[in-house]
Amino acid sequence: MRALTVHRGKVVPMDRANVDTDQIIPKQFLKRVERSGFGQFLFYDWRFDEDGVERPDFVLNKPAFRNASILVAGPNFGCGSSREHAPWALQDWGLKALIAPSFADIFYNNCLKNGLLPITVPEDIVHRILIESQDEAGLELTVNVKTRSVIFNDGTEVAFPLDTYSQESLLQGLDEIGRTLRAEAEIMRFEGQEVNRINTRS
Amino acid sequence: MAPRTLYQKIWEEHGVTPIDDQRQLLYIDLHLIHEVTSPQAFEGLRLNHRTVRRPDRSFAVMDHNVPTGDRTMPIDDPVARRQIELLEENCHAFGIPLLNLHHPEQGIVHIVGPEQGLTQPGMTVVCGDSHTSTHGAFGTLAFGIGTSEVEHVLATQCLVQAESKTMEVKFIGPRPLGITPKDMIMALIGQIGIAGATGHVIEYTGDAVSDLTMEERMTLCNMSIEAGARAGMVSPDMTTVNYLRGRRFAPEGPDFDRAAMGWLAYATDSGAVFDRTVVVDLTQMAPMVTWGTNPGMVTSIDGRVPDPASATDPAQRQAWQLALDYMGLTPGTAIQDIPIDRVFIGSCTNGRLEDLIRAARLVRERRVAPTVRAMVVPGSGLVKREAELLGLDRVFLDAGFEWREPGCSMCLGMNEDVLEPGERSASTSNRNFEGRQGRGGRTHLVSPEMAAAAALYGHFVDTRPLLHEEESV
Numbered sequence: 229m230r231a232l233t234v235h236r237g238k239v240v241p242m243d244r245a246n247v248d249t250d251q252i253i254p255k256q257f258l259k260r261v262e263r264s265g266f267g268q269f270l271f272y273d274w275r276f277d278e279d280g281v282e283r284p285d286f287v288l289n290k291p292a293f294r295n296a297s298i299l300v301a302g303p304n305f306g307c308g309s310s311r312e313h314a315p316w317a318l319q320d321w322g323l324k325a326l327i328a329p330s331f332a333d334i335f336y337n338n339c340l341k342n343g344l345l346p347i348t349v350p351e352d353i354v355h356r357i358l359i360e361s362q363d364e365a366g367l368e369l370t371v372n373v374k375t376r377s378v379i380f381n382d383g384t385e386v387a388f389p390l391d392t393y394s395q396e397s398l399l400q401g402l403d404e405i406g407r408t409l410r411a412e413a414e415i416m417r418f419e420g421q422e423v424n425r426i427n428t429r430s
Numbered sequence: 431m432a433p434r435t436l437y438q439k440i441w442e443e444h445g446v447t448p449i450d451d452q453r454q455l456l457y458i459d460l461h462l463i464h465e466v467t468s469p470q471a472f473e474g475l476r477l478n479h480r481t482v483r484r485p486d487r488s489f490a491v492m493d494h495n496v497p498t499g500d501r502t503m504p505i506d507d508p509v510a511r512r513q514i515e516l517l518e519e520n521c522h523a524f525g526i527p528l529l530n531l532h533h534p535e536q537g538i539v540h541i542v543g544p545e546q547g548l549t550q551p552g553m554t555v556v557c558g559d560s561h562t563s564t565h566g567a568f569g570t571l572a573f574g575i576g577t578s579e580v581e582h583v584l585a586t587q588c589l590v591q592a593e594s595k596t597m598e599v600k601f602i603g604p605r606p607l608g609i610t611p612k613d614m615i616m617a618l619i620g621q622i623g624i625a626g627a628t629g630h631v632i633e634y635t636g637d638a639v640s641d642l643t644m645e646e647r648m649t650l651c652n653m654s655i656e657a658g659a660r661a662g663m664v665s666p667d668m669t670t671v672n673y674l675r676g677r678r679f680a681p682e683g684p685d686f687d688r689a690a691m692g693w694l695a696y697a698t699d700s701g702a703v704f705d706r707t708v709v710v711d712l713t714q715m716a717p718m719v720t721w722g723t724n725p726g727m728v729t730s731i732d733g734r735v736p737d738p739a740s741a742t743d744p745a746q747r748q749a750w751q752l753a754l755d756y757m758g759l760t761p762g763t764a765i766q767d768i769p770i771d772r773v774f775i776g777s778c779t780n781g782r783l784e785d786l787i788r789a790a791r792l793v794r795e796r797r798v799a800p801t802v803r804a805m806v807v808p809g810s811g812l813v814k815r816e817a818e819l820l821g822l823d824r825v826f827l828d829a830g831f832e833w834r835e836p837g838c839s840m841c842l843g844m845n846e847d848v849l850e851p852g853e854r855s856a857s858t859s860n861r862n863f864e865g866r867q868g869r870g871g872r873t874h875l876v877s878p879e880m881a882a883a884a885a886l887y888g889h890f891v892d893t894r895p896l897l898h899e900e901e902s903v
């Protein structure tokens with residue numbers, strides 16, 4: 229996984245609640261067998277019309293936001309399907325962090341596994357970011373994994389929750405499978421004690 | 431020992447080692463695999479020179495993008511074909527059992543696992559698919575994971591997990607005629623919202639739940655994820671035990687009885703405490719229909735499409751307006767006046783034998799409306815075969831339904847079964863998100879009975895009078 233410590237970037241606002249993973253990456257693009265190259269299909273049905281032509285009014289298509297790296301959205305972002313193609317697409321498009329009042333569980337986990345930082349902050353802070361980022365000048369924010377906080381230009385610092393396990397993984401770009409394999413002795417012990425319930429090869 | 435919930439028992443029993451004060455390394459008993467969320471995981475293993483730790487705890491099927499028409503023909507879509515071939519290669523390379531496209535018992539992963547007897551009480555079950563919650567019907571802790579976690583389980587048979595909060599959903603009152611577990615779960619989602627159970631594992635309780643068959647409990651648990659829950663579960667009882675007896679992977683003879691005693695002990699102890707309890711009253715419940723673009727936008731068959739002007743807050747007003755625009759609906763329209771073009775009976779929510787039996791009961795000796803194209807897609811090869819033994823294929827075909835080969839099909843439209851832009855479906859699946867069944871397609875979620883009735887009339891109808899008629903014959 230890619231390490232992430234501090235990131236400063238432009239914010240793109242998506243003022244919608246319950247953005248589901250079927251919208252983030254429609255199913256017709258799930259057939260690829262690689263992890264890369266999904267950015268071109270991000271929000272496909274919202275970004276492009278039936279003829280594959282960009283819809284100019286869709287926020288990601290606006291020139292001001294094309295180089296944004298932080299997305300801010302309404303509550304319950306990433307609900308629905310467990311497809312990890314959703315964080316892959318967001319990341320491949322250029323996003324480093326997502327800010328919302330809440331995320332769906334599986335999606336939240338999937339982001340962390342890929343070094344895409346999901347930031348949960350209170351509704352009023354999201355509201356402020358949504359408004360300020362729509363402003364013509366745009367909004368840049370700093371997100372800091374070490375201090376677990378979002379920093380505004382006026383110096384306001386807002387804390388967000390991030391468990392220490394994921395924080396360590398992010399800061400050091402750790403391979404979580406490698407981390408788990410260090411517990412080999414414990415896994416072996418567990419496997420030695422358990423009642424061997426099932427054998428799919430029997 | 432203090433009384434514990436089913437969830438707590440499984441959680442404690444499967445702890446390999448603590449990670450921090452909330453997290454532990456959780457051992458996974460059964461890992462189910464399908465073609466869409468696994469290729470990158472196997473590739474990751476290879477890149478890191480790792481292997482599959484427990485192929486004997488893994489089981490794979492092909493379901494998401496398989497064709498449901500003639501299987502002797504090659505798959506048209508080269509990208510889908512590649513995924514299917516890759517799964518075959520990966521399972522072969524790592525020694526993982528697979529029901530491939532041509533296996534007579536191939537089907538949707540969440541239908542195949544239980545019917546093969548792979549899913550057993552007290553287990554931890556994961557799959558790279560959010561509807562893994564279905565398996566919770568057996569008193570298992572079963573949840574969906576992403577591809578990175580699929581790779582993690584392949585390599586270690588474990589996952590780093592935080593303990594969830596628990597939520598009891600208690601259904602009270604007798605279940606009226608025409609109310610199915612699909613209506614029960616949609617009513618719950620309508621009541622608590624699509625993020626209402628985020629961070630929680632739900633346990634469904636109450637007499638109305640104990641009275642459900644295993645297949646009905648699976649429908650209930652299946653859509654837990656649509657309420658935002660991590661998992662949904664039902665405490666194991668004799669219904670669970672009886673379902674498992676004689677299944678391919680269930681223990682046999684005296685081993686079975688010994689196992690059954692162990693299974694029953696997982697049930698939530700009386701006096702165990704949940705973090706939250708929600709009560710849903712069945713007494714007045716009517717068949718449910720979604721009108722919008724998420725499963726929480728739901729009303730009953732005697733309801734109407736809501737008016738955004740009457741929404742309580744601006745965010746809700748905006749969401750309703752966007753949904754109505756997408757769905758092409760006018761506020762105030764009676765649900766029964768909404769005409770439909772397509773009907774889909776199938777999916778891991780409602781593609782089991784009892785679902786088909788109940789739908790067929792209404793279809794018998796009637797005809798699909800001339801304006802409707804209707805299809806039945808059994809959830810697995812076993813379901814299909816059993817349905818055919820009962821003659822259900824004839825009932826559906828004679829009425830004008832298509833009778834197809836098993837798979838996910840129009841639930842997510844990764845194969846050729848899709849809605850055209852603007853087409854409106856009555857679907858027994860679980861998601862009505864924009865474009866879910868095809869770009870521009872408009873999905874209304876309903877029970878199998880409601881879908882069958884809608885096919886016959888060309889619009890939504892109340893199944894209760896029809897079922898009363900049936901009962902009195």
Ligand code: SF4
Nearest residue numbers: 561777778838841842
């Ligand atoms: S039937 Fe639908 S919800 Fe179920 S596993 Fe298949 S695609 Fe997912």
